[in-house]
Every structure is written in C-alpha cells, then in structure tokens.
Amino acid sequence: MAAGDKLPSVKSISEDVGYNRHTVMKSLAELVAEGWIESIQRVGYKVVSHLPIENSKRQALSRVAGISSHIDYRFVRSGSALPSYPANRFEYNFSGGQPDLNLFPFDEFKRCMSEVLSRPNPAQLSYGQSAGTPELIDQVKTYPRKSRAITEREIVITNGSQEALFIVSQLLLQSGDKVAVEELGYPPAMSAFSNTGAELVGVKQDAQGMCPDNLEVQILKGNIRLIYLTPLHQYPTTVTLTVSRRMAIYRLAAQHKIPIVEDDYDHEFHYRCQPLPPMATEDPAQLIIYLSTFSKIMFPGARIGIMAVSKAMAKAVTEYRLMICHKSNVLMQAALAKWMADGGFERHLRRTTRVNLQRRDHAVLVLKKTPVLNLLFLMAVWLFG
Numbered sequence: 001m002a003a004g005d006k007l008p009s010v011k012s013i014s015e016d017v018g019y020n021r022h023t024v025m026k027s028l029a030e031l032v033a034e035g036w037i038e039s040i041q042r043v044g045y046k047v048v049s050h051l052p053i054e055n056s057k058r059q060a061l062s063r064v065a066g067i068s069s070h071i072d073y074r075f076v077r078s079g080s081a082l083p084s085y086p087a088n089r090f091e092y093n094f095s096g097g098q099p100d101l102n103l104f105p106f107d108e109f110k111r112c113m114s115e116v117l118s119r120p121n122p123a124q125l126s127y128g129q130s131a132g133t134p135e136l137i138d139q140v141k142t143y144p145r146k147s148r149a150i151t152e153r154e155i156v157i158t159n160g161s162q163e164a165l166f167i168v169s170q171l172l173l174q175s176g177d178k179v180a181v182e183e184l185g186y187p188p189a190m191s192a193f194s195n196t197g198a199e200l201v202g203v204k205q206d207a208q209g210m211c212p213d214n215l216e217v218q219i220l221k222g223n224i225r226l227i228y229l230t231p232l233h234q235y236p237t238t239v240t241l242t243v244s245r246r247m248a249i250y251r252l253a254a255q256h257k258i259p260i261v262e263d264d265y266d267h268e269f270h271y272r273c274q275p276l277p278p279m280a281t282e283d284p285a286q287l288i289i290y291l292s293t294f295s296k297i298m299f300p301g302a303r304i305g306i307m308a309v310s311k312a313m314a315k316a317v318t319e320y321r322l323m324i325c326h327k328s329n330v331l332m333q334a335a336l337a338k339w340m341a342d343g344g345f346e347r348h349l350r351r352t353t354r355v356n357l358q359r360r361d362h363a364v365l366v367l368k369k370t371p372v373l374n375l376l377f378l379m380a381v382w383l384f385g
C-alpha cells in the first residue's frame with residue numbers, strides 16, 4: 001500500500017486473513033503506535049503520509065546539521081566524455097564504424113537466442129570460466145582460421161575489443177611507459193593506454209600507413225612498451241599498411257621486444273580482392289596481441305570481441321578480467337555460437353558484403369572527382385584535397 005491509502009475495514013481484514021477481530025484490532029493498534037498507520041474518526045485506518053522510515057532518515061540528517069549530505073568525491077581517474085546525443089537520431093548518420101542495423105536478421109537471431117533460453121546450461125550460467133563460452137570459442141577458432149589463416153592461438157571472448165584494449169593496457173603498461181600509436185588514431189584505444197599513466201607517442205604515417213623510420217626514431221628515444229596498429233584499414237584514414245612496412249615494423253618490435261596490438265576491427269569489410277592476412281599469421285616471436293570484434297558485423301551492443309593470443313597472454317587476461325566482470329553475457333555468446341554453427345552468420349556476411357559493395361560503388365561514383373585514400377573496402381572513406 002502507498003502513503004495515504006485507506007485500509008480495508010477490521011471486519012474484512014479478519015475475514016481475509018482468518019483471524020478474529022480482536023487480534024486484527026490489536027495488530028492495527030500496534031501499527032498506529034509505531035507510526036505506520038493512523039486511525040481517523042468516521043473514516044477508519046489510513047497509511048500515514050510520511051512513513052516512519054522517511055522521518056527517521058530526515059531526523060538522522062538533521063542531527064548532523066551543518067554537514068553537507070553530498071560529498072565531493074576525489075576521482076583519481078576519469079574516462080572519456082560521453083556523447084551528448086546518439087548519432088542514430090539523425091536521418092543520415094556519418095559517425096564512424098556504425099553498421100547498418102536494417103541489414104541485421106533479427107528474426108533469425110531471435111530463434112537462436114530462444115533455443116539457447118529453452119535449454120539453459122547451468123554450468124555456463126554460473127561463475128567460473130571467464131574466457132568465453134566453449135561453443136563460441138570453438139566457432140571463433142574455426143572462423144579466423146578459415147577467413148584469416150590465424151591458427152594455434154588461444155581465443156578469449158571479450159566484451160568488445162574495448163575491454164581487451166583496457167585489460168591489455170592494465171597488464172602491460174604503467175606510469176612512465178610510452179605507447180607508439182599511429183599519429184591519427186582510434187581515441188578509445190588511446191584513452192585505455194593513457195589511463196595507465198603511459199604517454200602516447202604519435203608515429204608519423206602516410207598513404208602506406210605507419211612510417212617504420214619514424215617508429216625507429218621513437219623506439220631509440222626509449223621506454224616504448226607497446227605498439228598499437230590498425231594495419232588492415234588504418235583508423236581513421238582507411239589506408240592498408242603495406243607488406244614491406246609490416247615486415248619492417250615487426251622486425252623493429254622483435255629486435256626491441258615490444259608487443260604489438262593488432263586491432264583488426266573490420267576485417268570483413270574488404271571487397272573485390274582478399275584482404276592482406278593479419279600480422280598475427282606470421283608471428284614467430286609471439287609479439288602480436290590480435291584483436292577483432294563483432295561490433296561491425298552484428299552491432300556494437302552485442303559486445304563480443306575476440307582476442308587471439310599466446311597461452312601466457314590468454315591466462316593473464318582471463319585472470320585479470322575476473323576482477324572486472326567475472327564473465328560476460330553467456331546467452332549472447334551461446335546464441336551467436338548457434339547462429340554461426342547454423343550458417344546464419346556466413347549468410348549474413350555474404351548479404352552485407354553484397355549490399356556494402358553496391359553502396360561503395362555508389363559512393364565512388366558520387367565522389368569521383370575527390371581524391372580518396374582507399375576504396376577497396378567500405379566502412380568509411382577518407383577524403384583529402
């Protein structure tokens with residue numbers, strides 16, 4: 001009942017609860033004494049308008065009058081500012097990295113989710129196992145092997161690649177370290193790195209991607225502990241890091257024992273020809289921490305990221321994330337595994353590739369007179385003039 005509500009009559013309460021009227025009257029008298037209800041002549045009993053619990057809160061605060069009820073927290077860390085409005089509010093949404101939700105087969109995915117819910121796996125719903133659901137790990141092991149030639153790596157499923165970027169930063173960086181990043185880069189990755197107290201060092205880039213000569217200059221200055229690359233489609237310029245530069249950067253990193261985060265966020269969005277295989281396919285020194293995401297193939301809210309890493313890194317990451325979130329959304333992971341096993345995922349990829357190719361061709365037509373850096377794929381187009 002809410003404050004101010006009228007109680008039923010003594011007679012009706014005693015009939016409802018099956019106690020005699022004297023007992024009911026005694027209980028009501030006790031509630032009146034405690035201040036929960038009041039007895040009003042010719043009206044009956046009513047719930048008081050200020051419940052005693054609120055009164056006691058007010059009294060407790062007034063007893064410490066003079067002390068503000070709000071403290072100013074001493075925030076020792078901060079994140080990035082939240083966007084003030086969602087980009088999808090606009091009819092034409094030009095914000096980066098947004099897949100077209102109209103292309104996603106929600107009904108088909110709903111069936112996979114519904115099957116998962118009709119046969120819940122208690123072991124997976126409980127604590128433990130923070131690397132991801134075994135079914136999705138199996139699917140993901142097969143998929144990058146087929147599509148990207150990535151083999152013999154441990155797979156960890158993360159809450160999007162952002163969680164992976166954060167955990168890797170926490171594991172490998174500390175105040176005073178430096179991280180070599182592409183001069184123009186992906187701001188959320190930069191935030192994760194600099195949150196550890198590490199300094200960002202922007203390495204020069206041109207139409208072939210990061211310049212190895214400049215990277216070497218920065219490495220020789222000392223303290224570079226991590227290199228962050230988006231080799232397939234540099235974010236945001238879209239350029240593909242050439243094979244010779246990949247080799248030069250890898251050689252430098254191996255020589256100075258610096259791990260490389262390879263962020264392969266949009267591997268599928270490459271048309272007309274096969275994309276270059278990830279740097280992680282040739283990684284004798286186990287330097288590469290390979291990240292990818294389903295945010296572009298499905299939608300960012302799915303929060304499914306992939307790490308393909310060495311055994312040592314997989315162990316450190318899964319142990320560290322126990323502190324943050326214990327595990328991730330197993331229902332979404334199991335539904336995705338089912339969707340992949342049933343062939344829905346590959347069908348969706350074929351369909352979106354076809355549609356995106358048409359859109360890319362149209363963009364090329366419209367942008368004919370404007371120089372662009374890379375038109376082999378489309379999640380974005382980088383224009384320069």
Ligand SMILES: Cc1ncc(COP(=O)(O)O)c(C=O)c1O
Pocket residue numbers: 096097159160161162163186230235263265292293294295300304305
């Ligand atoms: C460079 C880069 N990395 C990663 C991501 C995806 O991040 P997440 O998997 O956290 O959604 C994006 C999305 O725009 C991106 O542009």
